[in-house]
Amino acid sequence: MSANTGRHFDSVAVGESLGPHEIVIEKPRARAFAAACGMDSGRFHDDEAARAEGLPGMIIPGNFSLGLLSKLVTDWLGAGPGRLTRIGTTYRAIVLPERRLTLHGFVTHIEREARSVEIDVWIENEEAERLVIGTASVAFPPTD
């Protein structure tokens, strides 16, 4: 991803896209994330433990999806004055490692007075199924 020198409020437009960014999360990286979050449940570390719970194999923690979508927004903001103030996520389906995922965002609303921006964010699988959906809010200072 190329460095973003910073997004300013006046340059944001409704309909602007964030991404898409394709990623594949390998199992060691998923385990490292779970460990960094203190999530020691076997379903995040081990295929057999996950299968014992009726899952198809180890899964990506929901917090990882939230982190990736937050990063999608903060990367889009870059080094500019905007700040991620809120993110909400809904985990609609299991996210599995070693699958091609695509991160998407879309500016849905701009509050000129409040200098805030609302963004839809989501993660799709290769079948364009939205596994994780959410919304994020970004705030800009009075002048930037």
Add this chain to the structure above:
Amino acid sequence: MAVDQSLIGKQFEATEPVVVTSEAIAAYCDALGDENYRRPGPDGAIVAPPSFAVTFRNTEAFFHYTPRFGRGFDAGKEVEFFAPIRAGDSITLTSVVREMYEKTGRSGTMTFVVLRSTLTNQRGETVAHVDHRFVHRNPGEPG
């Protein structure tokens, strides 16, 4: 299972403060693939990415009053960020049951529990609110 509405408002004991280390932030950023947050801020401290707020764990008591049957899952989160988390900060969590409700869909009846964790730093500043939405499939339901 009927949802026990009396649990709404139930407050859990605050966690012991957790001191944020630059190593913990680096481990999180490395796994997330975020290189932007490895550099020090203006005050010289490493600043964590906003989503680092979800890494703080509640005490076991947090889960004691939630329904623990069948297969439980994290259904989603709502996080509000008020102040950055920096290496050297000491973060305490206090949590409360906000909502409990049931939904019936094609796969049966599920109980949703929303627990709010408030993260506070060593200066008494509220750093973030994290609303955890857990879902549990009710016993006797398929799947």
